[in-house]
Amino acid sequence: MSSKKILIIDDEPDVAAYLSAVLEANGYKSYATSDIKTAMEQVMNLHPDLICLDIVMPDETGISFYSRLRQNNESKTTPVIIVSGIIDSEKFDFRTYVKDDSIPPPECFMEKPIDVDVYIQKVRELIGKNSSTENGDKN
């Protein structure tokens, strides 16, 4: 069984590099893009198992991109983790940003900087432990 694919969308290259390193160390295959304009195209080509999404980006907010993901049949059910510096994960209310009830909140919100263990646990919950996991998994 091939590795699960995870797409990271964040305009901060260092954040993307960090998340990639964490995911790769846990046996997932990671892809990163800092350009939200071409991100949808990448989602369509790659069919990732999970998407990690930032909110504050220059050309489009992560919230708006997320709404588009959910309106597209091909990405409608792809799990999404929003990782952002502007959210307080406990108080964050998705409905203040997206009024449209037909768009469900994303599977998970996470505040920057992330706790690596919590992050990986969440990824596993959402797409399962990767069959090819052999590195970095200390459990």
Added chain:
Amino acid sequence: MVKIHQPRTEIKIKPDVKTYSAKTENIIFREMFQQIPYNIAVIDRDYNIVEANSNFKDYFGSWQNKKCYTVYKKINEPCKDCPTKEVFKKGDPVVADAVGIDQYGRKTHYVAHVLPIKIKRDGEVEYAMEMTRTVTETDRWQQEYQILFDRVPCYITVIGEDYRIVRANEAFRENFGDVLGHHCYKVYKRRNTKCRNCPAEKTFKDGKVHQSGQQGIGKKGQKIHYAVSTSALMRGSDSVAHVIEISNDITAMKKLEEKVIDAERLGAVGQTVAGLAHSIKNILMGLEGGKYIVSLGLNKNDKEKINQGWEMLERNFDKTTSLVKDFLSFSKGRLPELKMLNPGSLALEIVDLYKAIAAQSGIELKSEIDKNVKAAPLDPAGIHTCLTNLVSNAIDACIMGKQKGTEVLITVSEIRDKLIFEVKDNGSGIDYEIKKKIFTTFFTTKGGGGTGLGLLTTRKIVQEHGGKILISSKKGKGAKFTMEFPRKRLMALYKECKV
């Protein structure tokens, strides 16, 4: 009573129809007397009305056995300036205008044609025929026009070819003072010469309507913003004799606009704190990431990973430093340290500093320095920071625009006692949404490349110099940032600094 002109008195009808007789003629004249759209009364030398048509009766009421002045004016003695008296005396017809009272007691303005009637060819004038036509309607229009002119909530002036005001409505006089005969530019703007881009001048030239937004000074020294439209009053068909300027006062709107901006700015304080937290969290994430990757590399003895992690650490420590530096210079509240400097050489320093960096990305950094610009009191470090920020922004915009042949131009000039620095690029431009936020938050479009404090700091320094900063840009078409420093304010600050 005013004599207007002498009307013709001879009316000839040619009785050349067979059936036409003296009797028919009589009937025709009687019909005409009754139906003609005039009020007609015949008066004898003692001012008794001896005959009148039905129009007259309908208008002034019953007349039998009454004196003309009782009927026309409801008074008990002859009028002082009676035109009919003149007709009896001289035997010539007279036209006059007068104010009387109709049968319902309403004031009425009329024009009277008074004709002498002689029964004997060489005898004296025995009767006077008064034909009156009311002009109350015209009069009312005039009044309406006057009220409109004065009360319409606009400023209206009529300007002659010599740019002197020949008429001004009440609203204008109230706000600009009594100004008839003065030059419009003196009155509107307290200038001694014609304004640049004067819309009235254009209308004088082409006779067409022109519009423009202007700022003037009222009689109490208050700023008045107005939107003016100029129309031509033609002399004949081809030359403009006067220009009417109709202006809408938009001062209140401007003030409201300023309040909205203030409110937005206050809202932005909250956003600024959130923005600062966001920047810090991203930096922390980079530091954590660097640490994680270094330890990953150490565990696996992977030198490449260690290097990657170490670079991330370095980069994010640098970011912390520049964030703190920007934040400090932003929050510093101080008077600028002014020194007499040549503004042009400040600009040239920046060109030297950035020329090579710009060239690396294929961008030409140019400068245009007006040699007539004299030394001015400026804070060298502050202006250096401003120009650095603007130029590096312009270079980034050119890189983001991804076009060929991009350039950044710094100009130093002086217009009307204002020292002006301008940084212009033909890069990616700024759209409206971003323009709104540009000075208010830790706003950056540069992803990891900016702290979002550069322009905020720039504006602060410019304001500390008593100046202002203006942006003009369209998405995709480059941007122009202008810093304006009025000399007067710079000098005032300079004196303050020295004390």
